[in-house]
Amino acid sequence: MLDAIASAPGVSRAGVAARTGLTKATVSTVVDRLVTASLVREHGQERRSGPGRRGTSLSLSPDGPCGLGVEIGVDYLATCLVGLTGEVRGEWTRHRDNRDLPPEQVLSRVADALAEALADARRQDVTVAGVGVAVPGLVDTASGRVTVAPNLGWQDVDLAAEMHTRTPELPGQLVVGNEANLAAVAELHALRHEPASPSSFVHVSGEIGIGAGIVLDGTLFDGLHGFGGELGHFPVQPRGPRCSCGARGCLERLAGKDAVLDRAGVDDVDALVAALDAGDSTARAAVRAVGRVLGSTLSAVVNLLDVPTIVLGGVYARLHPWLSEPLSAELGDRVVGAPRRRVEVRRSVLGGEAAVRGAAAAALRTVLTDPDAYVLRARQAESRTTSSVGSRMDGGNGSSPAS
Amino acid sequence: MLDAIASAPGVSRAGVAARTGLTKATVSTVVDRLVTASLVREHGQERRSGPGRRGTSLSLSPDGPCGLGVEIGVDYLATCLVGLTGEVRGEWTRHRDNRDLPPEQVLSRVADALAEALADARRQDVTVAGVGVAVPGLVDTASGRVTVAPNLGWQDVDLAAEMHTRTPELPGQLVVGNEANLAAVAELHALRHEPASPSSFVHVSGEIGIGAGIVLDGTLFDGLHGFGGELGHFPVQPRGPRCSCGARGCLERLAGKDAVLDRAGVDDVDALVAALDAGDSTARAAVRAVGRVLGSTLSAVVNLLDVPTIVLGGVYARLHPWLSEPLSAELGDRVVGAPRRRVEVRRSVLGGEAAVRGAAAAALRTVLTDPDAYVLRARQAESRTTSSVGSRMDGGNGSSPAS
Structure with missing residues (x-):
């Protein structure tokens, strides 16, 4: 029922009943409990088109937990x-x-x-x-x-x-x-408010490590044990530098944050962005090289999963203006069926916060x-608090609990 | 209904009704049509445990199309x-x-x-x-x-x-x-008759090109446009040999059939297998090198998709005895979380025929x-044949059709 309200803010009790197949009486009882628990708020008239009397509008509560x-x-x-x-x-x-x-x-x-x-x-x-x-x-x-x-x-x-x-x-x-x-799912929700938002994409977040989250048809794909989307240890240079995982030449050793800063000869991402803005050739060459390595790796991901969109997150979101061209060029060279299969490279909405x-x-x-479990926990917490400061619930007799 | 019979050979009409939720009368009518069309055969008593009268056994017809x-x-x-x-x-x-x-x-x-x-x-x-x-x-x-x-x-x-x-x-x-x-789906069905058959695997078939079919939970995963599973153009050597796709250093140029035969200095797969059997060191080194390249590539696939099994098909099925050890060693080096995450490398059942x-x-x-469409086409074909050789259906009056 909370899902029905979350996905259609402004819906009425009758609207929730229609969406969930529950009776109006059941919906009303449950909605009352959700309102009491500050999960749902009633606010003005229901928002919808068409004839008929408008019910009270329900939406998730901004004053909730x-x-x-x-x-x-x-x-x-x-x-x-x-x-x-x-x-x-x-x-x-x-x-x-x-x-x-x-x-x-x-x-x-x-x-x-x-x-x-x-x-x-x-x-x-x-x-x-x-x-x-x-x-x-x-x-x-x-x-x-x-x-x-x-x-x-x-x-x-x-x-x-x-x-x-x-x-x-x-x-x-x-x-x-x-x-x-987690970042990919957050980005999926954030992207829903953007124009032409994709429902299938790979979210690649560059930090010291590089992680990927795969979203297919609006759902996270994370494999049999939830271990899917590990992109950081993609083999790039068979004899490359030793990685924290024990192998050599992993993507994150060549295109992670430390590698970019190192190549560009700067100390942090702010300095890197300033250098890029100023047209510094070492910084630009460093980011271009990283873009090509990233593009080559992502071509393999696109060829394997047939996803139409790459979302650059983490540090890569800030570097998007300089990364996207070399990255797209490499995708164009290596995705089977390109250029007829265009892969979009977009910047994440949430960046490093995803x-x-x-x-x-x-x-x-x-x-x-499971709102019931939450409501129950909230009541228990309240009774603990009130009984330790003097219970309001039992008429305020002020008795201390046995501990 | 055909699915119900295919998945439980020996089932009775009553069993089909129970599995499909259709009435016994409907099932009987349709089964009669399927028997007439040689799609289903009736043969002896139904095979099942438990009490009650045994119905007639139904199974897909070996004399069918x-x-x-x-x-x-x-x-x-x-x-x-x-x-x-x-x-x-x-x-x-x-x-x-x-x-x-x-x-x-x-x-x-x-x-x-x-x-x-x-x-x-x-x-x-x-x-x-x-x-x-x-x-x-x-x-x-x-x-x-x-x-x-x-x-x-x-x-x-x-x-x-x-x-x-x-x-x-x-x-x-x-x-x-x-x-x-198509090979991966055929292999999925063939594997069902094998011990410890996996329901999630990547089927990698080595020919001149290298193709992969991804099966997750018993279903082919082929991406948004059905273009998924392209493994042949995985980037292995940034400055490697030029590939048919236009890029450089693709997996199939380094680990495809031509590349193995070349490295081993033999003309065909029979000669390669004979050399391997004879302990020829050039042939063994060639297959070992290919195993490592393949293992490094497949580590990326396992890290991305979190699949527990690799099935070697095509030419690789014949090379399995020599390929599997270097391939598994590389997986052990590069799969994140190994050795606790064991990846099984098995030989395909169908090999090059998959x-x-x-x-x-x-x-x-x-x-x-869509058995109805088949039955209809079969009837039309029969009436075309019979009318062109003289119709048996209308009493054999031998009149030629207008053309």
């Missing part, structure tokens, strides 16, 4: 709070190198970042419905374990358990996912798919 | 006749180089091969229900046009129209498909999905 997204980047930690209607209530990025640290140390940083974001949510009086974590590695999403994250140097880390241990008051459900897959936004959205999705 | 498969290989033409229960009624391979010929000349060869196969079908008194054609290129399956077939040098050839022009009496429906996709068998099966599938 937020999802809290966390991204464990290779050289940063990001968190964000996103509401049901997509509004960002807060967003923080901490630039810190997480490589070659024991996982425990990174997990402490994560717990600190979480504590800050949760404190901010409390200050804003926002309920956090769940936490989503984006990791640059292979994740067993069912258990929340990280099988391997080469760039972090992690092997078999039980992230979900570690996070529960470090943050016992973790609100709602915890979702752990691969950052590239993964953390996707993590927040994944946490919120647990509410949309 | 055949599918005629045609494969336009780069250096051969193959045809085969396959019956409803999978039995091969005839199989022919003509070794001829089809490269650098005008498409018309290859199409004449195809028409000759078709005529021979049809004549053989007539001699065996077998009805041909449809023709399937496998092409090593991108095919628009809806129209039967070949968009591009680099190894044949074809661009935009309306294969379906050309075949109808050259063989006006083409029986049944004509299906045109990509050879690697594509032509798949073409025949695709033709037969048109009968299974």
Whole structure:
């Protein structure tokens, strides 16, 4: 029912009944509960064409709960709070190198970042419905374990358990996912508001590592174990530089953020963009070379999956003006059936924020798919709070709970 | 209903009714028609466990129609006749180089091969229900046009129209498909009779070109336009030898049949296998090098699609004993999360025959999905034959038809 309201904001109770096949009486009862739980709001008249009396308009509530997204980047930690209607209530990025640290140390940083974001949510009086974590590695999403994250140097880390241990008051459900897959889903939703938005694409996000998320017909394709879309270790140079994964000449060693900055002789992405803007020939040559390597790799992806669109995310989104031409040229040379099969190369809407936004959205999705569990948890939390400060629910007799 | 019988040979009319949700009366009427059309045969008692009276056993008829498969290989033409229960009624391979010929000349060869196969079908008194054609290129399956077939040098050839022009009496429906996709589907069906048969795999068939067919959860994955699974032009050596597609260093130039024979210094696959069997070091080194190139490429495919099994087809099926070790070693080095993620490398059941068998099966599938059209065509064909030789149907008055 929440899906029906989310996909048609402004719909009436009768409209929801028609869309879901439920009776109007059932819809009304459930809608009342959703309104009480601040998941849905009633606001003015239903928006639709055609004759007949207009019902009350229903939409997801902007005052409802937020999802809290966390991204464990290779050289940063990001968190964000996103509401049901997509509004960002807060967003923080901490630039810190997480490589070659024991996982425990990174997990402490994560717990600190979480504590800050949760404190901010409390200050804003926002309920956090769940936490989503984006990791640059292979994740067993069912258990929340990280099988391997080469760039972090992690092997078999039980992230979900570690996070529960470090943050016992973790609100709602915890979702752990691969950052590239979460980014691709976030981008899919963001693209829906753009002109000529594609429903099948490969989202390639360049950071120190390179991740890909494959979206086919509006659905994430992530393979048998959810390990699909690993593009960073694509073989480019059989005798190339050694990669964090143990192999040689992987794509991310030749076209990842560090490689581009190195080639261009600059320290960070801001400096790179400034140099490109100024027409610096070393910087431009560096990005052109990366564009060709990326294009050659993506030609293999297009030939294999027959997807019509590439979306450049992460650092590549900022480099899009200089990357897209050499990349498209290489696609034109290597995609079988080109030039009759044009592949569009577009810039991501969310850029470097896609993964953390996707993590927040994944946490919120647990509410949309199981609102009852959320309502129950919210009631339990309220009764804990009220009983510890003096219960409002039982008439305010002020008795302390037994602990 | 034919699907229900095909997937449970020995089922009774009541069993078909239970599986399809149709009434027993409807099932009986339709089954009678299918028996008359030689699509289904009744034979003994139904095979099932449990109590109750046994009905008459139904199964697809081995005396029913055949599918005629045609494969336009780069250096051969193959045809085969396959019956409803999978039995091969005839199989022919003509070794001829089809490269650098005008498409018309290859199409004449195809028409000759078709005529021979049809004549053989007539001699065996077998009805041909449809023709399937496998092409090593991108095919628009809806129209039967070949968009591009680099190894044949074809661009935009309306294969379906050309075949109808050259063989006006083409029986049944004509299906045109990509050879690697047809091979993968044929292999999927053949594997079902094997122990531990996989439902998700990439079938890689090595010929002069290299094609891949991707099967996920028992279904062919061929992308938005059906152009998916193109593996032959995977970029291996940026400055490698020029390929038929125009690019450089494509997989098939480095690991295709010609490349292996060249490296091994032999003329054909029989000579190569003999040299390998004899322990010839040049031949073994050649196959080892190809195994590593293939393994590196397939690591990218596994990382992208998260498939657990590689099936080696075509020439690679014969080379499996020597290819699998270097190929698996490279997968172990390059698949992210290995060795915990084991990728199985198995030999195809059908080998070089997979594509032509798949073409025949695709033709037969048109009968299974629309038996009425087949029955109607069969009746029309019979009335044409009988009326031209003197009608048996109208009492044998011997009058000639107006032409």
